[in-house]
Every structure is written in structure tokens, then in C-alpha cells.
Amino acid sequence: AQSVTQLDSQVPVFEEAPVELRCNYSSSVSVYLFWYVQYPNQGLQLLLKYLSGSTLVKGINGFEAEFNKSQTSFHLRKPSVHISDTAEYFCAVRIPDSNYQLIWGAGTKLIIKP
């Protein structure tokens, strides 16, 4: 069975500093990987996805993520955060060519300190 682990429940960081949100997954087969963001009192918005090809994926709002197959990781990064990045970030996986749904991590709250 597949699982997703987000190692940090909260990450505090100063404004304009870089940030990395960690995501590790467990799967015996290849997976598609996604990062979603959830702003307070809103639904989930897709940040970026990895399906195949280049392991460095660029998304919206200046975020990027790198797929590392050997370490089964898909960490999310941003070189300089802004107060508007305050939100909860979710990593999710899905098995290609199957009806299996997204399997989600527990989320990481990004807290931007002024």
C-alpha cells in the first residue's frame, strides 16, 4: 500500500528567507506526485505535479519541487517566501493508470514570521 509522510507539521520561517517542505512516500510501484496548497477557509489549489521527465518541477507562485526516486522524496522549495505564502501545504501521490485516488500526507503549516 502507498503512504505519504510529511515530516514537519509546522515550519516557521522569516519573510524573504528560503524554505523547504519535506515529503516522503512509500510505494512498490511508480507514482505521480502532487503538491497542493490550502489557504485558510479555502479548498485545495494545485501548486505543481510530477508525472514523468525532468525531476525538477516548477509550479505556481515561485515554488518548485524535486523528485528523488532513490530517496522516495518530493520536497517543495521556494527561494524567498512572502507573507502571502502562509498556508497549509499537502503532498499527495497517485498510482498511474489506475482508479486509485490521491493518497495525502497530513499537511505542513507554513508560518511566515515578519
Added chain:
Amino acid sequence: DAGVTQSPTHLIKTRGQHVTLRCSPISGHKSVSWYQQVLGQGPQFIFQYYEKEERGRGNFPDRFSARQFPNYSSELNVNALLLGDSALYLCASSQTTGSNQPQHFGDGTRLSIL
């Protein structure tokens, strides 16, 4: 274009009652999925519908049911409500059921059980 719309935004019910939540997908999207997000956790998959047929079901009791209409909108019904059903219920739509298709989420219905 309008995104995924859900109604109502908030709902308060008491134990034992039933509830119906509604979702309208993005125009042109034929697949609708429902998720339950308990506070502090990632979403849990409940159902997926495509072309009015159930295509996937998560590990939820039979008190949970859903349907999809010819215009691709969907309803989620929950009977005999329990305190543990208090959560944010999210609807997501995609063009098809393909596992590489990103899901687009509504802002959710926050259900509180007293």
C-alpha cells in the same frame, strides 16, 4: 470560467440527522470526487463519479452515499450523523478519471455536528 462550486458553505446538524451536500464541477469536467478533511489532517477519499457511475469508493460506512446527475453535478448524502462526521467536505472535479489529471477543488462545506 467558474471554478468548482459547493453549497452550502457551512452547516450545523445534530446527531442522527441526515445531510445533503452539493457540488457543481468546472464546465466540461465529467468526473467528481468527494473528500472528507478532518481538522489537522489531510483529505480522505470518499467517492469518485464519472459519467453518472461510481468509479471508486473509499473506506467509509454505508451511511455515506452519493450520486451524479446528467449535468455532472453531484450530491453527497450522509445519514444518521455522528459527532465524528464533523469535517470539511471537499468536492473536486477533473476532465476524466485519468490518474495524470489534476483535480480542481471547491472551497468545501464545513459540517459541524452538535
